[in-house]
Amino acid sequence: MSYFKDIYKGVKTLLTGMSITGKYFLNSRKGALTQEYPENRETLQMFDRFRGEVVMPHDENNEHRCTGCQKCEIACPNGSIEIIWDRQVVPETGKKKKMIDKHIYHLGMCTMCSLCIEACPTDAIKWAQNFENSVYDRGYLTRVLNKEGSKVKAGVED
Amino acid sequence: MTEQIVNNSFKSQEYFVNMGPQHPATHGVLRLILTIDGEIIKNIEPDLGYIHRSIEKMCERDSYQQIVHLTDRMDYLSSHINNEAVCLTVENALGLEVPDRVKVIRTIISELTRIASHCLWWGVMGMDVGALTTYFLAFRDREMINDIFEETCGARLTMNYNIPGGLMFDIHPNFVQRTKEFLTHFRKKLPEYDRLLTNNVIFQKRTKGVGFLSKQDAISYGVSGPVARGSGYSSDVRKIHPYSAYNSVDFNEILFTEGDTLSRYKVRIAEMWESMKIIDQLIDNIPEGDIKVTTKAVIKLPKGEFYQKVETARGELGVYINSTGTKNPYRVKFRSPSLSNLNALKQMAVGGKIGDLVATMASLDIVVPDIDR
Amino acid sequence: MITLSIIKTIHNWLFSVLPERIASITEMVLIAVFYLALFAVIGLYLVLLERRVAAWFQLRRGPNRVGPWGIFQTIADALKLVTKELVGTKRADKFLYNLAPYFVIVTALVSMSVLPFSEQVQAFDINIGVFFLLAVSSIGVIGILLGGWSSNNKYSLIGAMRSGIQTISYELSVGLSLLTMVLLTGTLQLSEIIANQQANGWLIIQGHIPAFIAFSIFMIAGTAETNRAPFDLVEAESELGAGFHTEYSGMKFAYFFLAEFINMFIISSIAVTVFFGGWLSPFGITEGIIWMQPIWFCIKLVAIIFLMMWFRWTFPRLRVDQLLKLEWKYLLPLNLMNIVLMAILIWLGFTI
Numbered sequence: 001m002s003y004f005k006d007i008y009k010g011v012k013t014l015l016t017g018m019s020i021t022g023k024y025f026l027n028s029r030k031g032a033l034t035q036e037y038p039e040n041r042e043t044l045q046m047f048d049r050f051r052g053e054v055v056m057p058h059d060e061n062n063e064h065r066c067t068g069c070q071k072c073e074i075a076c077p078n079g080s081i082e083i084i085w086d087r088q089v090v091p092e093t094g095k096k097k098k099m100i101d102k103h104i105y106h107l108g109m110c111t112m113c114s115l116c117i118e119a120c121p122t123d124a125i126k127w128a129q130n131f132e133n134s135v136y137d138r139g140y141l142t143r144v145l146n147k148e149g150s151k152v153k154a155g156v157e158d
Numbered sequence: 159m160t161e162q163i164v165n166n167s168f169k170s171q172e173y174f175v176n177m178g179p180q181h182p183a184t185h186g187v188l189r190l191i192l193t194i195d196g197e198i199i200k201n202i203e204p205d206l207g208y209i210h211r212s213i214e215k216m217c218e219r220d221s222y223q224q225i226v227h228l229t230d231r232m233d234y235l236s237s238h239i240n241n242e243a244v245c246l247t248v249e250n251a252l253g254l255e256v257p258d259r260v261k262v263i264r265t266i267i268s269e270l271t272r273i274a275s276h277c278l279w280w281g282v283m284g285m286d287v288g289a290l291t292t293y294f295l296a297f298r299d300r301e302m303i304n305d306i307f308e309e310t311c312g313a314r315l316t317m318n319y320n321i322p323g324g325l326m327f328d329i330h331p332n333f334v335q336r337t338k339e340f341l342t343h344f345r346k347k348l349p350e351y352d353r354l355l356t357n358n359v360i361f362q363k364r365t366k367g368v369g370f371l372s373k374q375d376a377i378s379y380g381v382s383g384p385v386a387r388g389s390g391y392s393s394d395v396r397k398i399h400p401y402s403a404y405n406s407v408d409f410n411e412i413l414f415t416e417g418d419t420l421s422r423y424k425v426r427i428a429e430m431w432e433s434m435k436i437i438d439q440l441i442d443n444i445p446e447g448d449i450k451v452t453t454k455a456v457i458k459l460p461k462g463e464f465y466q467k468v469e470t471a472r473g474e475l476g477v478y479i480n481s482t483g484t485k486n487p488y489r490v491k492f493r494s495p496s497l498s499n500l501n502a503l504k505q506m507a508v509g510g511k512i513g514d515l516v517a518t519m520a521s522l523d524i525v526v527p528d529i530d531r
Numbered sequence: 532m533i534t535l536s537i538i539k540t541i542h543n544w545l546f547s548v549l550p551e552r553i554a555s556i557t558e559m560v561l562i563a564v565f566y567l568a569l570f571a572v573i574g575l576y577l578v579l580l581e582r583r584v585a586a587w588f589q590l591r592r593g594p595n596r597v598g599p600w601g602i603f604q605t606i607a608d609a610l611k612l613v614t615k616e617l618v619g620t621k622r623a624d625k626f627l628y629n630l631a632p633y634f635v636i637v638t639a640l641v642s643m644s645v646l647p648f649s650e651q652v653q654a655f656d657i658n659i660g661v662f663f664l665l666a667v668s669s670i671g672v673i674g675i676l677l678g679g680w681s682s683n684n685k686y687s688l689i690g691a692m693r694s695g696i697q698t699i700s701y702e703l704s705v706g707l708s709l710l711t712m713v714l715l716t717g718t719l720q721l722s723e724i725i726a727n728q729q730a731n732g733w734l735i736i737q738g739h740i741p742a743f744i745a746f747s748i749f750m751i752a753g754t755a756e757t758n759r760a761p762f763d764l765v766e767a768e769s770e771l772g773a774g775f776h777t778e779y780s781g782m783k784f785a786y787f788f789l790a791e792f793i794n795m796f797i798i799s800s801i802a803v804t805v806f807f808g809g810w811l812s813p814f815g816i817t818e819g820i821i822w823m824q825p826i827w828f829c830i831k832l833v834a835i836i837f838l839m840m841w842f843r844w845t846f847p848r849l850r851v852d853q854l855l856k857l858e859w860k861y862l863l864p865l866n867l868m869n870i871v872l873m874a875i876l877i878w879l880g881f882t883i
Contacts, residue, residue, distance in 0.1 A: 007861065010359035014846065020354045021291055021588050021845045028587040033298055047305075049312040049330070077224035113227035113318045118326060127312065173685060197689075197851070288761060288848030294589035354845070360761060361847045513764070513850040 046129040051112040054105055055128040056145040064146055066124035068100030072116035080110040100146065107133060108141040172200055177515075179208050185282065185519075186526025197511045202504045210530040217490040222248050222457040223321055225490065230316035232492065233528040235275040236470040239268050241320040243477045246401055247466040248322035251459045251479065258403075259447040260324045265403040266440050267307075267319070269433040270337070273344070274303040275471035276426050276433075279523045283423065284355055286520040287364055292355060299347055302340045306333065322457060324450025337441055341434055348430060356427065365419040369506040369518035372417055379502040382495055383473025384429065385522055388422035390415040395469040407436050419521040426523070456485050472496055472523055492531060496524040538651065562654055566643055573796055574789035575605040581792070581840055588844045615781035620683045623778070627681035632779070632786035634674030639793040641667050646800045647721050649810045649824035660721035661713060664801060665706050668756065671794070672698045678787070679775035691775040693851050694758060700858045704752035707866040711745040711873050712738070712805050725809040733808040741873040746806050748862055748869070753798035754839055755854070757791060761846040762854055799835040800828075807831050 035044075046052070058064050068085040082104040087096045117125055125145065135141060177190040187208035193201040213232060217225045229240040242264055249256060277300045284292025304314040310330045311319040319326055355361050371381070376389040386393045394411045396404045412428040414421035459481040467476045473495025480489040499522050507515045541561070545554045579601060583593030594601035645660055647653040657663060672695055679691020713719060715738050716727045728734055735742045755762040779787060803809060808831075810824035817823040849857065 007865075013357045013359045016353050017355075017358050017845050018841060020350055021841065024291075024295075024590060025584075025587050025841075028590065032587075032590055032592050033301070034591045047309045047312070049310070050308060051312040075223075077220050077227060111227055112313060112316070113224075114312070114326065115223065115227070118321075175685070284847070288763075289844075289846060290585075291589050291844045294591065298590060355847070358847065360849055360853075363853055364847060364850060511850065511852075513848075 046131070048129075049127070050129045050131075051114060051127050052130040053107060053128045053133060054110065054116065054125050054145070056103065056125050058147055062147060064124060065122045066100050066103060066146060067122060068098050068103075069121065071119045071121060072125065075115045075119035077113065077115065078109055078111065080106045081116060082106075103145040105143050105145050106141065107143055108138060185524060188524075188526045188529070192512075192515075194512070199508055199510060199512065199515060202507060202515075204500055204503070206530050208530070209527050211527075213531040214490050214492065218486060218488070221485055222459070222487070225487070226320060226322070227316075227318045229492070230318055231527065232494070232531050233470060233472060233475070233496070233525050234315055235278060235525055236271050236472065237315060238264075238271045238317050238319065239468055239470045240475065241318060242268060242402070243466055243468040243470075243475050245320045245322045246468065247464050247477045247479055248457065248459065250466060251462075251464040251481070252322075252453070252457070254323060254451055254453070256324050256451055257447040257449075258445045260449065261403040262440050262444050263325060263329060264320065265407070266337070266437055266444075267310075268402070269436050270303055270306065272471045273430055273433050274300050276430050277303075279426060279471075280351060280355075283520040286516050287361060289355060289358075289361070292351075295347075295351075295354075299344060302343065306336045306340060309333070309336065321450065323453045324448070326450075328449045334441055334444070337437065341437060341441075344434065348427070352427070356423070362420065364513070365423060365517055365521070367418050368510065368514045369419045369521065370417050371502055371506050373415075375502065375505055376417075379505065380498045381473065381502050382498065383469070383471075384422055384425040385473065385499050385502070387411070387413050388425045388521075389417035393474065395467050395474050399467060401466070401468060403440065407439050409436050419517050422521040458483060458485050459487070470495060472525065472528065473499060494528045494531065496526070496528040500524055500529060566640060566654065570640060570643065570789075570793060574792050575609065576602075577792040577796060577836070578608070578788075579605045580836070584837065584840045585844055588841075609785065612785040613782055617781045617783065618778075620778050623683045624681040627677050628778075629783075631674050631678035631681060632783045632790075634677065635671050635790040636786055638667055638671040638674070639790050639797065642797045643793070645721060646797070647725060647804060647809055648828055650821065652825065653722065656720065656722050658718075658720045660724075661709050661719045661805070664797075665702065665709070668705075668794075668797075669699075669702060671790075674790075675775055678779070682775070682778035684778055687775050687777050690777070693764060694775060696851075697755060697758070697762060697764075697854060700855060701752045701755040701862075704748055704858060704862045704866055705756060707863070707870065708745040708749040708752065709801070709805060711741060711866075711870050714870070714873050714877060715742075721804055721809075724805060725811065728808045729811055733806070733811070733813075735806045738873055738876065741869050741876060742806065744865070744869050745873075746802070748866055749802060749806070750835075750838065750842075752858075752862060753802065754842055755858075757794040757798060759791070759795065759839065759843055761842065761848050763843075764848055764851055764854065795836060795839060796832070799832050799839065802835050803828065803831045807835075 037044075056064050056066060068083055070083050070085070073081045073083050083100065084102040084104065085098055086101050088099045089095070090097045114127070117127065133141070172193050172195045174191055174193045177192055179187045179189045189205040189208065191203045191205060192199055211231075213228050216228055220228070226241050226244050229244050230237040232240055277296045281293040281296025281300075284290070284296075307317060308314050310333050311317045371385070371389050373390045376386045376391045381389075381391075382393050382395075390413055392411060392413055395401075396409075397411050409432045412425050412432065414425055459479065461481060461483045464479045464481070465476060467474055469475075474493070475495055476493030478489075478491040478493070479487050480491075482488045503519065503522065507518050510518075542558065545558055548554070549557060579594070582604070583601070586593035594604040597604045597607050642664055644654040645657070645663055647656075675694050675698070676691050679687045679689075679694075682688075712724075712734050715734055716724050718724065718727070724734075728737075731737055735746055738745075810828040812818065812823065812827050817827075
């Protein structure tokens with residue numbers, strides 16, 4: 001008698017399991033979670049704080065806020081940032097001041113830990129929501145963050 | 159070492175088989191050298207080191223704030239809890255007292271991480287045993303948690319949100335509401351998981367009585383986490399040495415005494431319910447306050463040795479820092495839970511069949527980057 | 532009308548043009564080519580159907596890029612398999628290694644030839660139809676065992692041995708459950724079975740309780756015959772390697788792969804023919820319309836295939852010893868009791 005009871009109990013659990021997948025099948029048209037990626041690029045929006053790539057925002061006069069203080073270079077754990085700086089004469093005061101020449105960022109080595117952004121005293125760098133970073137040649141992954149001919153915005157001190 | 163195994167095992171009908179580094183059922187790059195006679199396993203030797211990245215050595219050249227981002231990648235399924243472990247060690251060594259807001263938020267995010275890790279474990283356990291649909295259902299729920307993390311911390315897997323002294327920045331305004339939506343959604347889904355897999359007669363036949371580990375063996379092999387609690391050994395760090403806000407919440411420690419795969423499975427499912435209970439108690443009363451305690455820019459620990467244990471989703475993680483007073487640690491050692499749990503695999507699976515080995519390994523829930531850091 | 536007249540036209544044309552012997556041989560060759568084409572097309576589209584149905588169970592969409600609704604996906608897969616290099620092991624037994632896939636294909640094709648797709652479309656209508664099907668499906672086991680042995684690979688050998696045990700055990704259950712239905716009709720010939728159902732109603736309704744039990748046992752045993760989940764320990768990806776077809780690549784692997792889907796088709800067709808009335812319409816709605824008959828057959832076939840796919844994506848796998856225990860301790864005694872029950876019901880006249 002317990003033989004038949006075993007069979008009955010077993011079959012009942014199997015049918016319960018089938019009912020769950022059956023329900024998913026019936027609701028599949030609106031329950032499908034697939035996002036058809038390359039076609040939905042216009043509507044795809046990442047969250048604000050998403051860590052994609054470090055960029056240095058420039059305003060309309062091609063000015064940025066980086067003073068070349070090297071705090072981000074010190075904070076980076078594996079050397080993904082290199083700052084090339086120079087002491088130049090500031091026209092107004094006539095004294096020599098440290099100014100940035102190039103801010104080199106190795107996207108290939110960056111671990112997206114955001115210690116550099118926290119360390120920056122003037123908010124010069126921030127996260128961009130860009131995640132499509134594949135390139136054909138590794139050289140393209142070494143980026144220079146400050147653009148040509150840009151200079152520090154007036155009044156930014158560290 | 160391999161030659162030794164080969165020479166020792168060629169008696170009678172035994173032959174040895176590599177469940178090699180690339181295999182769908184070992185959760186990562188783990189090589190197991192099995193000695194099999196027909197279908198019965200006679201011996202298991204794990205061969206580690208395929209994903210060793212010298213994390214502990216790298217910690218010796220980094221400063222204390224920079225160590226944190228390396229621990230994300232050790233046990234990547236409970237990355238927030240790993241970060242918390244290192245930050246707690248440094249804070250205890252410096253004698254810093256973090257604000258209550260930080261403690262509560264750290265606890266909430268730790269419990270969410272635990273639920274996410276157990277969700278993925280459930281999906282993979284179903285997949286290893288043969289029910290391939292469970293993988294996708296589990297990932298659907300995990301996506302909701304990943305969205306919560308992405309909105310607040312900016313990253314889905316390697317969060318790096320803790321720093322010694324507090325949190326890097328404040329939580330997003332939507333955090334509380336999203337977490338509550340997730341809890342209502344997940345409360346309806348967990349009973350469905352039970353109906354799909356736990357009560358299924360085929361699954362029960364596959365896991366009941368398989369991979370037995372007695373309580374004495376669990377204590378002597380040093381297993382921790384749900385594996386130990388499935389054998390009746392009470393070892394929850396959150397209860398015995400509480401940290402962060404675990405003093406002020408009320409939850410049960412789940413213990414089952416059978417010691418087989420099914421009881422380990424049930425421990426983890428019950429732990430998901432308990433985590434939801436903890437989050438419920440904390441989510442409405444996050445105290446206001448600072449988000450971090452300002453430390454000096456260059457942290458120097460006093461001379462000495464410091465140790466802190468936390469309970470990750472896999473078991474007990476211990477962080478040991480030996481400092482000589484300079485700005486880099488002299489030696490950092492992580493006591494990883496997966497390595498001790500893997501040790502017990504030989505006891506559990508020898509004498510069983512190959513199919514049992516797969517089910518047992520799925521119930522151990524090891525993450526191989528945690529084993530060879 | 533259309534199918535009937537085309538077949539008659541071709542038949543008459545052939546016999547008028549060529550001398551008699553050559554005409555009949557040509558006719559047989561044409562029928563064989565037709566069945567080969569059917570085999571290829573059904574195999575390809577069943578694979579696509581499986582992928583889409585699996586996706587709907589798992590809250591995602593299946594392949595939908597290659598052609599509208601992905602209908603060219605399997606053709607792309609087939610092209611990929613054809614262009615792959617045929618890698619083999621060094622000390623494999625060359626003759627047996629090359630011979631093994633052909634066993635499974637020949638079995639599948641021969642079984643397909645006796646199935647009644649409609650009143651006139653049945654290639655080979657012999658009076659031992661059901662028995663012939665069972666006998667031919669036993670030959671398929673040889674292909675699997677040869678494939679595993681000749682690969683010179685211990686994992687393939689383990690997989691092939693497991694599969695051999697599984698197949699020969701479950702053939703018993705398949706045979707006995709079909710025998711239960713033969714008790715009702717009294718004949719083994721497939722077209723006579725359908726004629727009986729046309730007169731008295733579908734067999735699953737005629738022999739209510741024992742027929743339902745026989746149907747469930749047939750579905751379970753049939754799924755095990757074709758090595759599908761939940762009985763697919765043989766080719767499970769999370770166990771050792773890929774079972775007996777580890778060492779096959781390219782077109783030979785495609786043969787094994789297609790043969791699995793065709794076996795699923797054959798088991799479902801047998802179920803539809805014996806239990807659900809073959810090409811008959813329910814309640815005789817479209818009784819006289821000849822071209823509706825294959826369509827009804829296809830609708831019922833798709834329903835049973837969907838049931839088999841539902842099994843696959845819901846249940847975990849059984850271990851080998853549990854599989855054998857299920858057969859010898861549960862299914863076989865139930866089957867025997869069921870036959871006795873059916874015999875008693877027929878004797879007492881309780882069938883509808």
